[in-house]
Amino acid sequence: MSYTKNLAELGLVLPPVASPAGAYVPAVRSGNYVYTAGQLPIIDGELAATGKLGAEITAEQGKELTARCALNALAALDDVAGLDNVVRIVKVVGFIASAPGFTAQPAVLNGASELLGAVFGENGRHARSAVGVSELPLGSPVEVELIAEVR
């Protein structure tokens, strides 16, 4: 199966790998695993939005933002291991900048999870943690990291 082809058929294009916001790298391959850095919803070098879920950002907008984080994660993964070498997506953690009382983090993170499902099918089904946090780098509404098994 060609995941690269799936991606194209979904109308998605891997963006350039986002520059790290600090002294680290976008992804590391170690053995048969790739760990990505926490990905922000960066488009063309800039954050697509700032603010918090439950305040400036709606859950629906947040879902699109986590999908973008996932796409950026796939770009980082592709860069170190090649998208078509993915065996499966193992784990996703999503940090959701949340205004007081906002508890729909799972719905927001579904943006990332559904994109991974669309690209990798059964092999995109991952374990996941969704967490609401108070502040994220640069004011980002969301941040998503993943672990993938690769061949």
Added chain:
Amino acid sequence: MSYTKNLAELGLVLPPVASPAGAYVPAVRSGNYVYTAGQLPIIDGELAATGKLGAEITAEQGKELTARCALNALAALDDVAGLDNVVRIVKVVGFIASAPGFTAQPAVLNGASELLGAVFGENGRHARSAVGVSELPLGSPVEVELIAEVR
């Protein structure tokens, strides 16, 4: 050693695996590792409590809730790899919904850690991070994920 037997001797019963709150699965096996999703303190399909540590929820209640998360994690682990195939519990991360000024996250997460110690003995001794966060899915007071090595 039979961990299933230990569990029974402790008077504990693995619950049905909790339905994911989003587009993911409760646990993934990859090679010799199992990653669980972030587990909420769900009993019979419902959150056992909502609220924050240091406000609606006491540290002692929180400890019981993280123990429940750990039990739910073991159910998810058992489902994909079998409890008796555990080599050791490697890592636990606990997210504790914390009211301002609440800093006893470690004591709260001990509920999960002590249950894992009781079930797996030396092989239940894990590395761990306890973190206080502002909001958790569905208003849950706690969320716990783990990584286990399995044979």
Added chain:
Amino acid sequence: MSYTKNLAELGLVLPPVASPAGAYVPAVRSGNYVYTAGQLPIIDGELAATGKLGAEITAEQGKELTARCALNALAALDDVAGLDNVVRIVKVVGFIASAPGFTAQPAVLNGASELLGAVFGENGRHARSAVGVSELPLGSPVEVELIAEVR
């Protein structure tokens, strides 16, 4: 290459492994990986500071504190696998206790990342997530965990 020697040339000394704040261990080796517990900026058995970034703690102070967390993580790693057996640092997660509006978590976590780069060179380049949280154990301003590949 001797990382122990690098450390000495940097004027750094591995501290005694900090006692866990709960029912867990400072680091676990599983296969070719070491997972450390979340490390606090403990010096001589006491937190070097308490408070939040953007309030009581400046970004520059925070950077020194995450460097200390990284040093404590290396002590825990050394204890279970030996520093000179590190193949590479794979992943770092930094939780930064953040006052409302503080979004420079990446700059703060650079303290840890730069120390790892100084000690391990190219092999210290890791994937990383920086997250702002509301409260950390014992009132700590920062908490850092890492995963290392070892031989």
